[in-house]
Amino acid sequence: MATRVRPGSKRCAVIGGSGFLGRHLVEKLQDRGYSVSVFDLHQSYQLQGVTFHTGDLCDRQALLSALQGVSLVFHCASPAPASDDRALFERVNIRGTQTVIAACIEAGVQKLILTSSASVVFEGTDIKNGREDLPYARKPIDYYTATKIQQEKLVLEACDEQNGFLTAAIRPHGIFGPRDPQLVPILVDTARRGKMKFIIGDGKNLVDFTFVENVVHGHILAAECLRPDSPTCGKPYHITNDEPVRFWDFMSDVLVGLGYSAPRYHLPYTLVYGLALLLWLLTLVLRPVMSFKPTFTPMRVALAGTHHYYSCERAKEDLGYKPVVSLKDGIQRTVLSYPHLRHGA
Ligand SMILES: NC(=O)C1=CN([C@@H]2O[C@H](COP(=O)(O)OP(=O)(O)OC[C@H]3O[C@@H](n4cnc5c(N)ncnc54)[C@H](O)[C@@H]3O)[C@@H](O)[C@H]2O)C=CC1
Numbered sequence: 379m380a381t382r383v384r385p386g387s388k389r390c391a392v393i394g395g396s397g398f399l400g401r402h403l404v405e406k407l408q409d410r411g412y413s414v415s416v417f418d419l420h421q422s423y424q425l426q427g428v429t430f431h432t433g434d435l436c437d438r439q440a441l442l443s444a445l446q447g448v449s450l451v452f453h454c455a456s457p458a459p460a461s462d463d464r465a466l467f468e469r470v471n472i473r474g475t476q477t478v479i480a481a482c483i484e485a486g487v488q489k490l491i492l493t494s495s496a497s498v499v500f501e502g503t504d505i506k507n508g509r510e511d512l513p514y515a516r517k518p519i520d521y522y523t524a525t526k527i528q529q530e531k532l533v534l535e536a537c538d539e540q541n542g543f544l545t546a547a548i549r550p551h552g553i554f555g556p557r558d559p560q561l562v563p564i565l566v567d568t569a570r571r572g573k574m575k576f577i578i579g580d581g582k583n584l585v586d587f588t589f590v591e592n593v594v595h596g597h598i599l600a601a602e603c604l605r606p607d608s609p610t611c612g613k614p615y616h617i618t619n620d621e622p623v624r625f626w627d628f629m630s631d632v633l634v635g636l637g638y639s640a641p642r643y644h645l646p647y648t649l650v651y652g653l654a655l656l657l658w659l660l661t662l663v664l665r666p667v668m669s670f671k672p673t674f675t676p677m678r679v680a681l682a683g684t685h686h687y688y689s690c691e692r693a694k695e696d697l698g699y700k701p702v703v704s705l706k707d708g709i710q711r712t713v714l715s716y717p718h719l720r721h722g723a
């Protein structure tokens with residue numbers, strides 16, 4: 379049954395708050411005077427004043443008890459894209475998000491902010507300065523992205539100003555920063571195995587990489603601007619560093635910062651994409667007898683060899699968004715935060 383939550387209450391919950399983005403969000407919310415609860419499959423750290431609830435977001439009862447008295451919910455939980463598990467993506471990102479919405483309404487939550495992804499409009503071909511009115515990808519690059527599309531639609535369609543349940547979605551792209559378990563560790567692992575020597579394509583493709591604190595800033599602005607009759611209701615927002623960079627320059631800056639060599643030799647995009655596709659098909663065929671995870675999946679090759687950068691104009695206009703950390707400073711802070719990943723460490 380809906381408990382009436384005091385309007386203006388600063389009690390919020392972060393679903394997925396033990397993860398990379400979630401933890402940065404929890405820390406910033408606490409700095410800004412929010413009282414924060416985390417709901418996640420596991421507790422990965424301790425922070426004074428933060429309450430942890432462990433559970434699966436597909437479990438409505440577990441969610442309900444974590445959401446009592448909460449007025450604002452951030453939903454940034456998802457299985458990792460690399461898990462490549464279609465049934466899991468569908469269970470958590472689609473059916474689990476339906477459960478999150480139902481539990482929020484039942485618990486009297488007033489605002490729900492979803493962490494979506496800019497990739498919901500990406501089909502593996504160039505996007506230059508893409509705005510939010512681009513159509514959802516008809517052929518998403520993988521199952522993860524297909525379920526992020528469904529998830530975003532569910533959350534935005536649930537926005538109900540008349541009944542006081544407001545929603546919005548943040549679409550970040552290429553999040554990086556201290557404690558990121560994905561981008562920098564995968565890059566370093568690839569370099570350590572001697573596979574980061576090649577540039578896919580001509581190396582001139584521009585991409586957005588977004589420092590995690592800017593993504594957090596976008597989420598908090600969206601939550602604070604989301605009010606009845608505000609333009610934010612039921613809308614998605616691209617949040618990036620607003621500094622598109624050559625994909626391979628960004629990779630090189632991180633690698634060189636950590637003491638590895640930058641990739642130098644060019645390979646044609648179509649050749650690498652074709653090989654990655656063949657390898658992926660082979661993993662599908664061989665799955666019943668053996669399992670291996672190729673480094674260069676078709677999805678990663680598409681992300682590495684095409685332009686895909688997005689306009690933040692809508693976020694600037696509606697939310698007053700402006701990145702708080704530049705790309706240069708973000709890379710420097712990230713590199714310094716990984717002493718154990720340095721060459722020779
Ligand atoms: N990392 C990136 O570059 C990008 C990430 N995103 C989105 O940002 C969000 C956060 O991503 P990251 O922090 O990078 O991932 P992460 O893997 O570090 O964090 C995800 C968290 O969700 C939790 N979780 C997963 N399934 C759950 C379940 N069934 N019930 C409860 N908790 C569950 C995990 O335990 C984990 O703590 C995700 O929604 C992701 O799709 C969007 C664009 C880019």
Ligand SMILES: CC(C)=CCC[C@@H](C)[C@H]1CC[C@H]2C3=C(CC[C@]12C)[C@@]1(C)CCC(=O)C[C@@H]1CC3
Nearest residue numbers: 459495497551552560561564565568678681682
């Ligand atoms: C070619 C190679 C081995 C590059 C290493 C870096 C990649 C692991 C990252 C480069 C772009 C990243 C990215 C994501 C994951 C990590 C990369 C592929 C996402 C797929 C994460 C989830 C999303 O919602 C979209 C991201 C786009 C960029």
